[in-house]
Amino acid sequence: MTAPFAMNSFKGKQVLALVRDGDYAHAGEEEAIELAMAPIARDPGRDLLDAGCGLGGTAAYLQRHGWGRVTAFDIEPRAIEGARRTHPGPTFLACDIVAAPGQLDRRFDVITMFNVLYALPNQPAGLRALADVAAPGATLAIFDYVDTGAYQRDPLIDAGGPFLPHPVKRDGIESLLAGSGWRLQETKVIDETYVGWYVALVAKIEAKKAAIVARVGADGFDHVFGLYGGLLERLRAGVLGGALVYADRAG
Numbered sequence: 200m201t202a203p204f205a206m207n208s209f210k211g212k213q214v215l216a217l218v219r220d221g222d223y224a225h226a227g228e229e230e231a232i233e234l235a236m237a238p239i240a241r242d243p244g245r246d247l248l249d250a251g252c253g254l255g256g257t258a259a260y261l262q263r264h265g266w267g268r269v270t271a272f273d274i275e276p277r278a279i280e281g282a283r284r285t286h287p288g289p290t291f292l293a294c295d296i297v298a299a300p301g302q303l304d305r306r307f308d309v310i311t312m313f314n315v316l317y318a319l320p321n322q323p324a325g326l327r328a329l330a331d332v333a334a335p336g337a338t339l340a341i342f343d344y345v346d347t348g349a350y351q352r353d354p355l356i357d358a359g360g361p362f363l364p365h366p367v368k369r370d371g372i373e374s375l376l377a378g379s380g381w382r383l384q385e386t387k388v389i390d391e392t393y394v395g396w397y398v399a400l401v402a403k404i405e406a407k408k409a410a411i412v413a414r415v416g417a418d419g420f421d422h423v424f425g426l427y428g429g430l431l432e433r434l435r436a437g438v439l440g441g442a443l444v445y446a447d448r449a450g
């Protein structure tokens with residue numbers, strides 16, 4: 200079967216938002232935001248940057264729940280148009296992470312990345328760009344997939360390209376951050392939590408079959424179901440995992 204569209208596309212994000220009941224394109228939706236942000240005190244007066252915000256649900260949640268005055272950006276202009284229409288609170292802009300320092304007019308005390316690092320072709324350059332817009336002592340919170348060592352031997356393919364292009368290797372996180380202007384504070388392993396979220400997500404995809412077929416056809420449904428089923432398989436096999444990573448701006 201030829202995959203009719205890529206999940207890593209605007210259309211893919213729309214299908215996912217349909218399944219997830221909200222503008223979230225990360226595992227665990229609001230539960231994941233609460234988990235990732237639990238160590239970070241709420242402060243509505245602080246400047247917070249959500250990098251790779253997608254459809255803007257996370258940015259809006261963070262502002263609504265008092266974590267800061269949120270600015271958010273994504274490389275996909277249509278996602279940003281949608282985010283602006285749907286979520287009036289945060290400031291949204293369309294830009295590539297590596298161009299962020301030239302586009303942002305302030306420094307941020309907290310920077311978040313929800314399932315974004317794995318998508319970056321040049322992770323050191325992306326993280327360095329975030330360090331350049333970080334206030335002294337700023338905190339970076341990363342929520343992402345991790346490759347526990349063997350994922351790349353049998354990666355998932357999405358419409359001819361990798362579904363998870365660059366999941367960071369668990370044992371490479373500290374050096375990646377250190378080379379990009381950040382000092383690792385803590386990594387929390389959340390592999391089992393990820394498994395639970397993907398069990399629930401695959402069940403939701405099945406439950407929303409009619410709506411997905413209406414949007415992207417029967418082949419489209421099979422593609423989505425196969426990808427997320429494949430992710431769940433790999434999470435269960437332990438070749439993929441989940442991590443929460445906290446770092447401080449170095450220097």
Ligand SMILES: C[S@@+](CC[C@H](N)C(=O)[O-])C[C@H]1O[C@@H](n2cnc3c(N)ncnc32)[C@H](O)[C@@H]1O
Pocket residue numbers: 222223224225250251252253254255256257272273274275278294295296297312313314315318319
């Ligand atoms: C899996 S989605 C997560 C979206 C959002 N953080 C969320 O949790 O709903 C990954 C996002 O990263 C964005 N992205 C990928 N490469 C990027 C880049 N170089 N600069 C900015 N955003 C990027 C994609 O457009 C996509 O919206």
